[in-house]
Amino acid sequence: MTSTTRAPAARAENLTKTYGSGVSAVTALAGVSIQIPAATFTSVMGPSGSGKSTLMHCMAGLDSVTSGQAWIGAQEISGLPERQLTRLRGDRVGFVFQAFNLLPVLSAADNITLPLDIAGRSPDREWLGIVIDTVGLRDRLAHRPSELSGGQQQRVAIARALAGRPQIVFADEPTGNLDSRASADVLDLLRRCVGEFRQTIVMVTHDPVAASYSDRVVFLADGAVVGELDRPTPQAVLDHMKTLGSEQR
């Protein structure tokens, strides 16, 4: 891994994002500053429309910012041209989506190595073996996504995110489409990735139970950071959200 434990894996400084212009302009992010320490598991929570997905998109280089700055490691990504952003995503960022987003025409194994294939990098066989064993899919590698359960598909997606040893993995509601049992498996897996591989993970979620697997929860409302919680429990998260709700009202 390229990052050291001291430097943050990702950082945002006074990030704003507005859609549209003039009177119809909608502010999604209103000056968010946040640090993601390396080898930590951070959850971003907030009611719908709070800007949590936009924050993730901007920090991961999927979307442009209106003002402010964002870094992945020491690399500033705000204002980076499209082509370099694409390359940065391929090399240094991993993604896990709610809808799994696997390519139906590729086998599980090919889906896992897809980012490496796209970048033209040859996979580190040893690391790949560790990742596959960790997600527990060795006997499912030849299967197509349509032949796998939802939980299994999401584990393939996690393996895909880890395959290139990215500096940071962004997970957008990774358990949103899963039942509670499969959710627990996936969250366990993410937790272990942080613990065993010192992988930095940022997860957007609205589920207090999911958030409780992380080291820290950042609360967002109306495009601004409104609170933080370290070593959260589901109850603590829930309580915090209630106070947010009452403050809003």
Place this chain on the structure above:
Amino acid sequence: MMRAMFRSLMAHQVRMVMTALAIALGVGFMAGSFVFTATLTHSLDSLITQASTGTDVIVQHSSPGGGFGAGSGSPRPIPASILASIRGLRDVAAADGGVTGHAQLLGRDGKTLPGQFTIATSWPADAAFQATFTRRDGRPPSGPGQVMIDRASARTGHFAVGDPVTILLAGRARVFTISGITGYGSADSFAGGSLALFSLPTAQRLFGTAGSYDSIEVQAAAGVSAQQLRDQVARILPRGVTALTAASAAANQANQVNGQLSILTKFFLVFAGVALFVGAFVIWNTFSIMIGQRTRELALLCTLGAGRRQIFRSVLTEAALIGTVAALAGVGIGVALSKGLVALLSGFGLSLPVTGLVVPLWQLALAAGSGLAVTLVAAIAPASRATRVAPVQALRDAVPGPVGFSSRRLAAGLAVTTAGVALVLAGLSTGAAVALTGAGAVACFIGITVLAPLAAVPLARVIGFPLTLLRGGTGAIARGNTMRDPKRTSAASAALMIGLALIVAAAVMVDSSRTMLGRQIAMATKTSFYVQATSTDTGLAPQLARVLAAQPGVRQVTEVRATDATVAGSAHKNVDGVDPAAIGSFTDLAVLHGSVASLTSGGLLVSQAAASGRGWRVGDRLRIQFGSFGISTLRIGGVFANVGPLSDYVLSNATFTADSGRRVDSVDLVRADPAARGTLRRALTAYPGAQLMDEAAFAKSRGAALANLLNLITALLVLAIIIALLGIVNTLALSVVERARELGLLRAIGMRRGQLAQMVTAESVIIAVIGAVLGTVLGLALGAALAGTFTRPATVAIPAAQIAIYIVATAAAGILAAIAPARRAARLDLLTALAAD
């Protein structure tokens, strides 16, 4: 319900335009052919009428119809005494005799001026018959050195009155002075051909008809009808000479012209049909994909209470709307295209006179109706599939599952294909019944299309393999995408398959025929050189043979004459005239029955290939019609095996000239030392209309017409290929929309826009090459069957290099088809795509 359909139609305008275009092109071709032939018929009819301005009655040799175009014999001479008798008749105001022949004008660069016909005629001395020659500059020709030419030729050749012009007469170059330039009726030329007018004595001398006429024009005195005059004239004519009113002569000629044009119309309609057939595949596939994508929407309509009938009707209404738009656009395209057809034909050496534009309304309606009907028929299957959508599917993801092996599909496909093959073979064996063969070919195409989804996956696997080696995994994903819905892939490639199959079949056919010609010539000939006329019309002067024979190093020369004739009812057969005593020294005819000597007593030799096809034997009599000149009934005096440089029907030169009226040679065969080439070439400098060739060049020139035909067919079939490509564009565009989320993911995990475009392109290439491979296989089979039937002895030659070029071109076309969908894929907004449903 209808509003929902209309909304969705409007929401995908670009796709609708592409879909409509697939049909519009076919309709356009059909409408264009109709407009083109109607215009041409009208132009020629008006020319024919103008040709007889001032003439009430025409006296000519008695034979059916007037010839038109290259190769027909000249009229038989009428003695000059008849003209004198006609002039003596009471009701005759004026009468004049004329002769006609062929004269090829050369441009200032010594090359022949373009033009399909090379008409030469005598200048009518009587002012009564000069009305056809309008807008004249200069003076009419008088004396042996003067000529009047048509306005169009003067314009192309940059000639003015007083200029010298070189004219090829029977292959020999002579220089004349242009005494005048004339229009022809309302046109600048006669039917797009060149016209040379000589004074009567000059024309008679040039065409060897001194003291006689080819025809006599008569004008009635005031108050006498053409019919009355005709009857009066007819009474004094000897046997073999007949009088016709100008109107009925014109009608005869127009009939014959229209007969020939209807062949041209049919030729074009075949290709228009192919285009519509291919268009039907595009419609079918586009609708199938759209129904597939709209499953959820349709299911929702079902849950809301829409009946099956309503859904079926809504899909068909959508098709009807597209079909109507396409049909109307097609008619518009057709009118524009008809002008293009004229240009296309002249590009392939067939220039035609077109004045104005005639729009045949009911035929255009027919073209539009066909387009609409084809669209509706093609949409029936997808529409009925739409009715089978279950309401629960509203709640499920509409992911097309892979098609498993279906023995029902295999059985149905094999049955249809087998029936098709049987029809083709039956059509070919029963003397080439075109309708039967065509229906068989259509059945074959449908059968293969039914089978194609079964072969699509393995084909894509193999064809896509080289692409999987592309960096970045784009090829592997593309290959996977073509394999995920084999029905879609095979349907998209099916249209291309049909176009390519026909092109390959035509190429095999033509290559086989050329090989056969080459073999025939190589097998039999003992000839060292061939001196061939560059223009079949003008031919070679008989004295050229004597000039050639007198050259040092030349051992022997023989004249071969040739003309186009209708033999026992089949039109456009070549009939040759030879010197029976000499021909054996130049080519080994290998006579099987009868003898070459039978030619001397007016007999006919028939090749074994022609004889066995029709069951002719020595002693049978054949009716041969030599253009306008006359009909002869000739006895078969022998059957020969080796056609060599000749054709299937051979006469003695004496019989040939007497019966066909052609007094010029088409080829002189020369036996000489190879070293005599230089001497021969020098001897030919006075004959620019003659070409010196060795065996290979001669064989090639014999096949040149076939090569031209192949080019024309290929050009016409390219339209089908373009329509097929539109189908691929549609399929890819729909797939890009359908897979937006996948494309978004690929962008998120580091795929560049260029790589996405590459991926779509790779998919397109795989689809195109599948079509190319299937089409080539089918085309080879079809071409081999056709070639085996139509060549004698059966010859099948496969132009491998050409076919390889076709396949590469198809792959390149696949890249072309991918441009728009690939750009679309590359431009997808990442976040929108990721969020796509």
